[in-house]
Amino acid sequence: MTIDISSGHILALSGGVGGAKLASGLAGVLPPERLTIAVNTADDFEHLGLTICPDIDSVTYALAGLNDMQRGWGMKDESWQAMEMLRRLGEADWFNLGDRDLAMHIARSWRLREGESLSQVTARLTGEIGIAHTIVPMSDDLVRTEICADGVWMDFQRYFVAEQCRPVAASVRFTGADKARLSPAFAQALVRQDLAAVVICPSNPYLSVDPILSLGGVTSALEATKAPVIAVSPLVGGAALKGPLAKLMAELGKPVSNSAIAGHYRGVIDHLVIDAVDAADERGLREAGLCATVTQTVMREAADRERLAREVLAIAGGVD
């Protein structure tokens, strides 16, 4: 059921897996014209001649109901015959491309080569797959996350997939972010007069949200907006449900805690949503001057995603 909110636009900032869940919850309760989902593209890379955009894929598949819930990435009902053949042909097999998923990368790469921008391609492919909501890349320009681990700078997917996040990370950088412009739809959403809330989805702050915040004009717009900026913490009981967040925080010398997440977003967010198992953190967050809400943030089923989306919108005052 669609929430009957009288007015106001919601801008969601999302990375991959965890962010995609809340983004799809928001899409489940908001009509398409009320929501823009701006997605991290700094995980993107060129592989076997194809442009892979993992976070755009995760959000797209989640909204289309095509995501694989067990694996967390890629498509459900996937087969792997192309991958098997690639292996036999002696090509790189460290990054798994399912047969159905491959179609997305082929279509995207083809359209980009034909001269369309990533925004145009994303609008085309999400529309074709039946998504009415607006999913936009953070930028049409190239930004790439690199991790300095064990003294060597490496591409994000090398670190994340090939190396399984094993190397000890010392720092993270987003090459190209200083020159990259915001995608047109993201830039417009940020300054909408009717912006009712900005939701930072529970993606990894350091790897998935920071690339978005690192783009020129984003943090200043978030600081300036009258709309509440609400982040959902990706930590539950001192750990991330998926991915290297806790390990990375420890390696970067940060306590693995909601107060560190709040500190990281200081000046940008007005409100942090934390999980019920971390209810004890609420007091400290409030003492530090931040509004905090305690709820169930783990999203196992579609119903959990929509419930959390409704609670986040209620914080923004957007629900009747």
Ligand code: FO1
């Ligand atoms: N993640 C993995 O851990 N292993 C893979 O082989 C893998 C393949 C893959 C293919 C397409 C795609 O869109 C995502 C894929 N991912 C894979 C997920 C991706 O590396 C990460 O989840 C994100 O970059 C982090 O947000």
